[in-house]
Structure formats: structure tokens, C-alpha cells
Amino acid sequence: MHIRxxxxxxxxxxxxxxxxxxxxxxxxxxxxxxxxxxRERLLPPAYxxxxxxxxxxxxxxxxxxxxxxxxxxxxxxxxASLKQGVLGAMLRIPExxxxxxxxxxxxxxxxxxxxxxxxxxxxxxxxxxxxxLAHAEALLRMEVLGWVQQLxxxxxxxx
Amino acid sequence: xxxxxxxxxxxxxxxxxxLEPGTVTREGLAxxxxxxxxxxxxxxxxxxxxxxxxxxxxxxxxxxALMLEVHTRGRAIVxxxxxxxxxxxxxxLHGYHLLATLDPAPGG
Numbered sequence: 511m512h513i514r515x516x517x518x519x520x521x522x523x524x525x526x527x528x529x530x531x532x533x534x535x536x537x538x539x540x541x542x543x544x545x546x547x548x549r550e551r552l553l554p555p556a557y558x559x560x561x562x563x564x565x566x567x568x569x570x571x572x573x574x575x576x577x578x579x580x581x582x583x584x585x586x587x588x589x590a591s592l593k594q595g596v597l598g599a600m601l602r603i604p605e606x607x608x609x610x611x612x613x614x615x616x617x618x619x620x621x622x623x624x625x626x627x628x629x630x631x632x633x634x635x636x637x638x639x640x641x642x643l644a645h646a647e648a649l650l651r652m653e654v655l656g657w658v659q660q661l662x663x664x665x666x667x668x669x
Numbered sequence: 670x671x672x673x674x675x676x677x678x679x680x681x682x683x684x685x686x687x688l689e690p691g692t693v694t695r696e697g698l699a700x701x702x703x704x705x706x707x708x709x710x711x712x713x714x715x716x717x718x719x720x721x722x723x724x725x726x727x728x729x730x731x732x733x734a735l736m737l738e739v740h741t742r743g744r745a746i747v748x749x750x751x752x753x754x755x756x757x758x759x760x761x762l763h764g765y766h767l768l769a770t771l772d773p774a775p776g777g
Contacts (some may be wrong), residue, residue, distance in 0.1 A: 528717050554758045570760050577764050609723075612716065616766045619711050630710040656713050663719050 511600065511657075513665030519605035521665060523658065524595065531599035535589055536583045540621040547624045552578065552617060554587055558571045576615070584610045608662065615659040619652045628652070700773060702755040704748040704761065707768040708739050720765045721747060749774055 511530065514522040526534075540611070543554075553571055557563040584607050592601045603611055622628070626648035632640065640646040706717075713735055721732035725748060738745035747769075748758055755771050762769035 552766060554712070556763070556770055558770070558772070566756075570756070570763075572758065574763055612706060613765050614721070616712055616716055620709075620766060623711050633710060649744055652711075659713060663715050 511661070515659050516602070517666065521603050521605075521608065521662065523603065524600045524659065525597045526599040526601065528599065529650075530600075530654050530658070533594060533651045534658070536594070536651075537614055537618045537655070538585045538589070540577065540625070541585075541617040543621050543625060545621075545625060547619045551620050551624060581610045581614050581617075585614055603662075612659055613660055615655045615662075616653045622648050622652050622655075624648050638658065699751055701749050702752045703746045703760045703772045703774050704745050704762070705744050705770050705772055706735075706739050706762065707744045707770065708742075709768050712767065714740060716765075717767065720762065724761050724765070729743060750771050 511523065511527065514524055516522060529643065543549075545597060552576060553567075555563050556566045556570065588601065588603055588607055589613075592599055594600075608612045628645070628648060632645070633652070636651070637650055638644045704729070717736040717739060718732045721727050721735055722729060725732075727735070735745050735747050748755065752771070759769045759771055
């Protein structure tokens with residue numbers, strides 16, 4: 511799997527194994543999770559002071575919610591064109607969408623971490639040593655999201 | 670205490686835009702605020718550096734140094750200035766899913 515830039519500044523993620531493509535397809539669903547713990551992580555507090563924090567939530571959260579919703583729509587739009595090539599799946603991310611993707615990949619890692627109650631000590635652990643299969647799969651998908659994120663940044667996709 | 674909380678994100682369909690720090694009307698008069706970023710075990714270090722460069726316009730070296738401070742000390746002051754702009758930065762950082770808070774600067 512690697513990144514190829516196109517003339518318009520967008521990138522192609524090419525040679526994606528099926529599991530990576532499947533993980534990306536599920537990303538919009540994870541970042542839109544209604545799980546209270548996920549929402550709390552995606553909308554963290556800004557102030558220690560309760561009154562200021564309430565004001566913050568009232569005024570800042572709608573803009574963030576709107577941003578996250580738009581981001582999900584951007585991902586769905588790009589994922590609709592995900593296609594299977596000879597050497598794996600291919601996804602084109604237009605240049606204006608790159609920032610949304612990078613943020614969503616991070617959000618997806620957080621959502622999986624919370625939804626699957628991952629122990630921080632399990633991050634980077636040999637997955638074969640993880641007994642619970644669902645847990646191991648969540649860890650692997652988190653790794654995949656981080657891998658794509660790193661490829662996009664290393665490939666200059668976040669500029 | 671006037672809350673200067675953030676203007677809404679302006680969204681163009683299919684294009685993600687960021688909050689830009691707005692016009693500052695009280696700069697030099699109000700006490701300064703710190704923007705603090707806290708460590709979390711999930712966010713990749715390369716992404717944190719990327720966000721600092723993108724949001725604050727920091728050079729790679731400075732962004733990396735701040736990222737390492739977050740990672741090793743658990744938090745770092747990444748920007749200090751007037752409250753309105755600090756709030757805009759925190760909202761932008763929350764948009765990138767970094768744990769960011771505001772604190773009044775001591776003696777400010």
C-alpha cells in the first residue's frame with residue numbers, strides 16, 4: 511500500500527488490502543457513534559470552571575458537531591469511489607478533503623479505543639497474544655487507521 | 670467576563686475549512702490565556718506535530734519539540750495570548766481531536 515499524488519494535489523491510496531478498505535468503509539460509522547463516551551471524547555472540555563465550560567458547550571459544540579457531520583459526508587463521498595484494482599483497492603482523496611481524512615482517522619482510532627474498551631497497555635502489543643478476537647480485531651483496525659494516517663502525512667497529503 | 674467563544678465553522682460543501690483566528694479587539698488589555706494540549710495514548714505523535722504546524726504555523730522543529738513536551742510531561746502550553754483567539758485555537762484543536770484546554774496565564 512502506498513500513496514500516489516495526482517496533478518490536482520489529491521492523493522491516491524493504492525494497493526489497499528481488503529481489510530484496510532473494509533476498515534475505511536466503516537470509519538464514517540465509528541466517528542458518528544452516539545456512544546456517550548465517544549461523544550465526550552470527541553467534544554472534550556475546554557475549561558475547568560463549570561460556568562465557563564457550560565458557556566463553551568453552548569457556543570462551541572454546535573460548530574464542532576457541524577464540522578464532524580460534514581466530515582462524515584466528505585468521507586462517504588470519497589469512499590463511494592473506492593474501487594478494486596489488480597493489486598488491491600484504490601481510493602482517491604481530493605486535496606481539499608485531506609484534512610478531513612486525517613482528523614477522521616484520528617477520531618476513528620479514539621472511537622474504536624472507547625467502543626472496545628481497549629486497555630492503553632494493549633496498544634502496540636503482539637496481536638497474537640490477545641485472547642479476545644473482537645478485541646484483537648479492534649486493535650488491528652486502530653493500527654490500520656494509524657497506518658493510513660501516517661502514509662497521508664508522510665506523503666505530504668496533509669499539507 | 671466576556672466569553673469570546675468562537676465563530677461557527679464556515680463549511681463549503683465538500684470542503685473542510687478551519688477556524689481562523691479572528692480580529693482581536695482587546696489585545697494588550699485583557700490578561701493572557703494559555704492554550705494547553707494534553708497527552709492521550711491514542712493520537713499519533715506525527716499527527717500532533719502535523720496539527721501544531723498547521724494550526725499555529727510553527728516550524729517543524731518547534732512543533733516537534735512541543736509534541737515531545739506533551740508526550741513526556743503530559744501537557745504543554747502551545748500558545749499564549751488573548752482569550753478570544755485562545756478559544757478559537759482550542760476549538761480548532763478539538764476539531765482535530767486533540768485534548769486542549771484554556772487556562773489563565775499566572776499573573777496575567
